[in-house]
Amino acid sequence: MDLLHLPFILKDTPLFNKAVIIPINFVALALVISVVNHRKESNSKPKIFILMTFIMLLWVDFAYLARVFGLYPDIAEIFLRIVWFVIPLSFYLIYLVSVHLTEQERKFKSLSYVLFVLSVALGLIAGIVNPQGEQLIPFLVGVLVLVAFTFYCVLKPKVSQPIAVFLFGVVTFFTANIIFNFIFPIFLQFSEGYYLGDYSTIFLLGFTAYAMLKLEAFDFRTFTAEIFTIIILSIQFTKLFFNNSPAETAIDLGVFISMVVFGVLLIRSVNKEVQERLKTQFLAGQLRELDARKDEFLSIATHELRAPMTAIKGYLSMLLDGDAGQLSPDAITFIKVMESSTDRLIRLVNNMLNIARIEQGRQVYQMGLVNLAAVVKSAFEEFQLDAKKKNLSYTLELQPDLDDRIYADLDRIHEVVGNLMSNGLKYTDQGSVAVRLFQPNKGIVRFEVTDSGMGIAPIDQTKIFQKYFRVEERMERKTGTGLGLYISKVLIEKFSGKIGFNSQIGKGSTFWFELPVAEKIENKPKVLV
Missing domain, CATH: 1.10.287.130 (Signal transduction histidine kinase, dimerisation/phosphotransfer (DHp) domain)
Structure with a gap:
């Protein structure tokens, strides 16, 4: 049997239709797969989008087949009756998507039921009657009712950018169908441009998918990978119908199968990465x-x-x-x-x-000029007894002619100085703890506490200023809360300074902070939060 002479073969169909109908189905399939892969359990938008895509493909494909089977009127009529039945359902699902995209499903719940009944009734009547000519006018009025409510639902709330994109797709689709599927055939007796109305479906589906993407109905990276892969596959698949020899067809078929395999692997890889990222984000939020x-x-x-x-x-x-x-x-x-x-x-x-x-932003700082040397002397005296109990050499060195005026909260800077001295004494069992206050340069005053204690291991040095971290956890000591250095770092940085340390295992540590020397304070706030 020579298949090229059968009436349903595409050879008598316009080249444009041949080239477009297959990519349209592939792209629609890509959109559906993307939504299926990324739908959220509590989100009804993807499910409605899948149903809308399915119904619209019935419209486009059966309208195409009705013309391909033109030499078989009985078969073509069956296809056309299916088309008439699904057209109102397509417009109803567009309305339903508009309701869900604008988060108004509860508000228009009753209206949605009424319009569903209307669309089913229109579809059944049109499918039975198979309207022609002026019989299309009542059918068109019913469809326009669905269109009017779609625009009402979209335009009533504030129109966001994703909704505007969806609206553009709806307008493009409605306009193309009204012109090429209703006005031209009814009033101008011209039906050759029907496919321009049918194929405008791809604009509606594409812009709707974009709107859902922006509204986070599914992930962008996986969506892009899937759309790109399936578009490439559709182009390669379409090429099979335009080969001049069986050898070319066999080669292209092999290439197509290989691309399918690699495309599936690519999509799975990207989707797995996205799922891991979403899981990480969820856990981080928890x-x-x-x-x-x-x-x-x-x-x-x-x-x-x-x-x-x-x-x-x-x-x-x-x-x-x-x-x-x-x-x-x-x-x-x-x-x-x-x-x-x-x-x-x-x-x-x-x-x-x-x-x-x-951390809650409720800490109030009473800012003013502070004599840092006086703070250091006071704190030094507080720890004299602790040093004496451990028989440590405990010394204080102040640079002569020191310009030690800083702009800070007196109590908080005393707390920082005390924290560093306390740590030096706590982790030194024998030897010395030396406290120094000097100026490395004219505009900076530097405070240091140097001990001859155990030192800090390299593995701990990156964590030393973290909240609740304690070096003694590795040394089976249970004193301290792991908050002193964290608080000290926060406070010093609040006062426009910097804090750090140098340490070697077995040789001790030097903890220090630097603060800018205060100048005029007339324009500085007395209270900070």
Whole structure:
């Protein structure tokens, strides 16, 4: 049998139709696959888009087949009746997409049911009657009702850029179909341009998919890979119908199959990467939420602990002062241990509150001129007893003629100086702790604490200023909260300075910070948040 002489072969169909109908189906398939791959479970937009694409392909393909089977009127009429049935459903689904893209499905729920009944009724009547000529006018009026409500739903809310793109596709599709499928055939008796109306479907589907992409119904990278791959495949597949020899067809078929394999592998690779990224983003969002809840809990808990801890410290001081009577030496020793532990708990509570205030943007800084040398001397005296208990060499060196005026919060800078001195003494069991304050250059004042302690391992040095990180975790010590250096870094940077350290295992560490020397402060704020 010679297939070239059968009436349904495309040889008598215009070349434009041959070249376009297959790519249209491939591109529509690409859009559907993209939506299927990226649809979100709670998102109804992709499902409606898939249904709209399917119905429109029935319209385009069966209209095409009706003309291909033109020599068989009975078969062609069946195809045309299918076309008449799906046309109103296509316009209804366009309306439904417009409702869901603008997030108005609940508002127009009742209207959607009414228009669904109208579209099904129109489709059934048209499919049975197969309207011709002036019989098309009532059918056209019903379709225009669906069109009018589509524009009403799109234009009623504020039109965003994605919705404007969708609207452009709708206008292009409606205009092409009204001109080439209704006005020309009815009033001008010209039906040769029908395919321009049918094939405008691709504009509607493409612009709708773009709008859904911008509204995050599916991922851009995978979408692009799939569309690109299937368009290339459609071009290669179309080429099979224009070969002049079986050898060329066989070669092109082999190329097409290879491209399908590689295209599938490419899409899977990109889709896997996208899914991993989305999973990572989801987990990161959960971690941020948990971190925020943790910070909120710590803020509330530490705030509630502060008042009773202060009361305990006050009563312990009263006991040591003899307000409750003479105490035995053992009792005094016990109470001093309790007082020391209470001081440590208060520092912990204060650190927690500081962290909460800083990270929530509620920390208030009382800014002003601060004599840094006076702060250093005061803090140095506070730790004299600690150094004496460990029999350490504890020295303070101040540069003569030092210009130590800085612009900062007095209490907060005292806290930073105390943190660095405390760490130096804590991690030094023998040897020395040397404190220095000097100017490396005219506009900068530098504070240093150098100890002969254990030093910091390279693996820990990148984490030393992180919140809750403690070097002693590696050394089986359980003192400290891991907040002191983190708070110190935040505060120094708040005061326009920088902080750092140098350390070697077994040779000790030097922690330092630098702050700019204050000049005139008339125009500087007295309070910072």
